[in-house]
Amino acid sequence: MNKSQEILAVESESLPSSSRIKYFDMVIDHGKGALLYDVDGREYIDFLASASSANTGHCHPKVVAAIQKQATQLIHYTPAYYANPVNSSLLTRLAALAPGDFPKKVAVGISGSDANDAMIKFSRGYTGRSYIICFTGAYHGSTYGSITLSNVSLNMSRKIGPLLPNVVKMPFPDSHKMLPNESQEDFVARMWQAFMEPFETWLPVEEVAGVIIEGIQGDGGIIACPKAYMEKLYAFTRTHGIVFAVDEINQGFGRSGKMWAIDHFDIAPDLMSIGKSVASGMPFSALIGRTEIMESLDAPAHVFTTAGNPVCAAAAHATLDVIEEEKLVERSERLGKIAARFFERMQKTYDFVGDVRMYGLDGGIDIVSADKTPDVAATTKIIAELFKLGVIMISLRGNILRFQPPLVITDEQLNTGLSKVEQAFEAYQNNEITLPKDHQKIGW
Numbered sequence: 001m002n003k004s005q006e007i008l009a010v011e012s013e014s015l016p017s018s019s020r021i022k023y024f025d026m027v028i029d030h031g032k033g034a035l036l037y038d039v040d041g042r043e044y045i046d047f048l049a050s051a052s053s054a055n056t057g058h059c060h061p062k063v064v065a066a067i068q069k070q071a072t073q074l075i076h077y078t079p080a081y082y083a084n085p086v087n088s089s090l091l092t093r094l095a096a097l098a099p100g101d102f103p104k105k106v107a108v109g110i111s112g113s114d115a116n117d118a119m120i121k122f123s124r125g126y127t128g129r130s131y132i133i134c135f136t137g138a139y140h141g142s143t144y145g146s147i148t149l150s151n152v153s154l155n156m157s158r159k160i161g162p163l164l165p166n167v168v169k170m171p172f173p174d175s176h177k178m179l180p181n182e183s184q185e186d187f188v189a190r191m192w193q194a195f196m197e198p199f200e201t202w203l204p205v206e207e208v209a210g211v212i213i214e215g216i217q218g219d220g221g222i223i224a225c226p227k228a229y230m231e232k233l234y235a236f237t238r239t240h241g242i243v244f245a246v247d248e249i250n251q252g253f254g255r256s257g258k259m260w261a262i263d264h265f266d267i268a269p270d271l272m273s274i275g276k277s278v279a280s281g282m283p284f285s286a287l288i289g290r291t292e293i294m295e296s297l298d299a300p301a302h303v304f305t306t307a308g309n310p311v312c313a314a315a316a317h318a319t320l321d322v323i324e325e326e327k328l329v330e331r332s333e334r335l336g337k338i339a340a341r342f343f344e345r346m347q348k349t350y351d352f353v354g355d356v357r358m359y360g361l362d363g364g365i366d367i368v369s370a371d372k373t374p375d376v377a378a379t380t381k382i383i384a385e386l387f388k389l390g391v392i393m394i395s396l397r398g399n400i401l402r403f404q405p406p407l408v409i410t411d412e413q414l415n416t417g418l419s420k421v422e423q424a425f426e427a428y429q430n431n432e433i434t435l436p437k438d439h440q441k442i443g444w
């Protein structure tokens with residue numbers, strides 16, 4: 001047993017199985033930029049960035065310094081009662097960063113999940129209506145509200161119902177659902193027809209409060225919504241007085257080669273939820289939205305004792321400084337092109353590499369069998385081999401490689417990581433990969 005395994009053995013006595021998605025026996029000791037080091041001294045290139053919450057990399061010196069400085073001044077006093085300057089100035093900064101030339105206010109929280117709960121609350125509060133529309137393949141979080149909006153794993157609804165009432169799940173226009181030889185236009189028309197069906201049969205449109213969508217679905221497989229569909233959806237919400245909300249928790253802060261995923265669509269949402277990378281992984285989230293919507297509820301409808309924590313807010317200020325100073329959005333776009341070229345080459349070389357979707361340093365790479373259907377077993381082997389080679393990568397939907405390195409990854413680290421991906425693909429092709437005994441199944 002190595003040190004990681006020893007720690008995990010002890011931890012397993014106290015850790016419930018609902019709290020860890022199974023991958024490999026690794027306990028992280030420290031991180032630096034795009035590199036991670038486990039307690040046994042092994043080094044890894046991180047192609048997961050703590051589930052896209054470390055866009056500025058691990059322990060960025062500016063973020064560390066901001067945290068240290070603030071911790072000596074005030075660790076916390078709840079903004080539910082009294083303001084602190086770091087959080088107050090952050091609200092102004094976040095409001096200015098969100099798309100849309102209209103007045104905005106910002107409600108802070110601790111996790112992406114609570115920001116999406118806020119989206120439900122404020123949409124209902126503002127419109128006086130109850131239905132919320134979300135999409136298949138979406139992951140919006142793990143609290144009761146946001147888990148109700150999520151549609152990626154049966155384990156997120158199994159045994160815990162009833163979930164929130166009046167949440168309607170529409171089919172996401174996922175490119176995997178395109179029919180053979182179907183044009184993009186026909187696909188969008190077909191998906192839009194499916195969207196409209198409930199309104200003709202059982203769902204009164206005047207009772208719909210809000211729609212929440214990820215411009216690019218993250219956990220759903222890194223899949224962008226077709227632009228024409230998004231435009232139809234947005235227009236539909238304008239016609240019917242419905243709040244249009246986007247979830248930027250996974251895709252925001254430069255991940256997709258633009259500051260926000262919704263920037264790919266030139267739409268300014270009424271509400272936008274953020275989290276994860278906003279404070280480089282420190283617990284901080286927010287719902288940013290039109291003032292009139294954000295003023296529709298009264299205290300204490302949305303307060304959390306530890307939200308707006310000054311140490312987290314200081315980390316967020318430093319994170320935003322780093323994103324600006326190091327031009328991480330542009331970096332994501334530039335390095336994303338290198339990665340896209342690499343994976344497209346892999347697609348030409350290996351039959352098991354299916355569709356490749358890359359938006360900035362944000363990729364979903366399908367692993368498929370000879371008949372082009374999802375190949376979960378192959379994906380598992382490739383990810384296991386990558387782990388052996390010192391690259392952290394996970395899967396989405398069982399057969400999609402999730403590529404989301406920190407945006408600060410150096411060109412050299414990126415190229416080294418990608419060459420290890422090629423090595424793993426080659427090993428799989430040559431049938432050289434055997435799985436560790438207790439890792440026949442990974443992911444959710």
Ligand SMILES: Cc1ncc(COP(=O)(O)O)c(C=O)c1O
Pocket residue numbers: 051111112113114116139140141142214218219247248249250251275276
């Ligand atoms: C798109 C999206 N929304 C919301 C969440 C939930 O965020 P958190 O885990 O911080 O509650 C996630 C987390 O993976 C996410 O990817």
